[in-house]
Amino acid sequence: AGMAPESSLKEDVMKVLVVAVAAGLFLLPLTASAQVPLVPGSFEISAGGGMSVPMGDFNLIAEPGYQVGASGAFYAMPTLAIGGTIAYNSYGLDESFEVFGLDDMSLSMWEFSANGKYMFLPGPVTPYAKATMGLFRTTVSAFGASESVTDMGVGGGNGAQLRLPTSNIGFFAEGMVNAAFTDDSTKNYYSVRGGINFYVSPTR
Numbered sequence: 001a002g003m004a005p006e007s008s009l010k011e012d013v014m015k016v017l018v019v020a021v022a023a024g025l026f027l028l029p030l031t032a033s034a035q036v037p038l039v040p041g042s043f044e045i046s047a048g049g050g051m052s053v054p055m056g057d058f059n060l061i062a063e064p065g066y067q068v069g070a071s072g073a074f075y076a077m078p079t080l081a082i083g084g085t086i087a088y089n090s091y092g093l094d095e096s097f098e099v100f101g102l103d104d105m106s107l108s109m110w111e112f113s114a115n116g117k118y119m120f121l122p123g124p125v126t127p128y129a130k131a132t133m134g135l136f137r138t139t140v141s142a143f144g145a146s147e148s149v150t151d152m153g154v155g156g157g158n159g160a161q162l163r164l165p166t167s168n169i170g171f172f173a174e175g176m177v178n179a180a181f182t183d184d185s186t187k188n189y190y191s192v193r194g195g196i197n198f199y200v201s202p203t204r
Helices: 003-031 056-060 095-100
Strands: 043-055 062-077 080-093 106-119 125-142 145-163 169-181 186-200
Touching: 043 056, 043 080, 043 169, 056 062, 056 186, 062 106, 062 186, 080 125, 106 145, 125 169, 145 186
Parallel strands: none
Antiparallel strands: 043 062, 043 186, 062 080, 080 106, 106 125, 125 145, 145 169, 169 186
């Protein structure tokens, strides 16, 4: 894959992360005393999107693309949430495919995964670590036909979530590295995504 587009995308990712961190640091003193940690039995519903960037051998055929998805989680403890994610990744193709007349070819991947999320500092502004395991279904389409393959895979990463004061709404930003295991190699990609969280707490 061409190095210039990926390098430019990495610079954009770094800018987004810097802005997110700066915003979090600014809002921290405003929200530190406004919320309490989520109680066990709470639910979290998330929706968002971002960038999906192929790595390794996968980068030889695919160019950086986008990801959209939704998640749900159950808080077994104030510091531990268990849930699942459905995400769709769409990629561009390496310029070399145009030489063979395959410029109308498309490549996409669905992720169906279970995950665990550990909160380091439960509260309104919460950094966390996340691990996933599930199925990754890759589809290649060209000339009106398509072929799909489903592989097992794992992933891991870090992020942070912010709950708005006196609200059941919040936001998140995270970076993940994923690997789908094929017969002869792995399809590796990393994603940087953000979105909105909705919280439902049990009634007392």
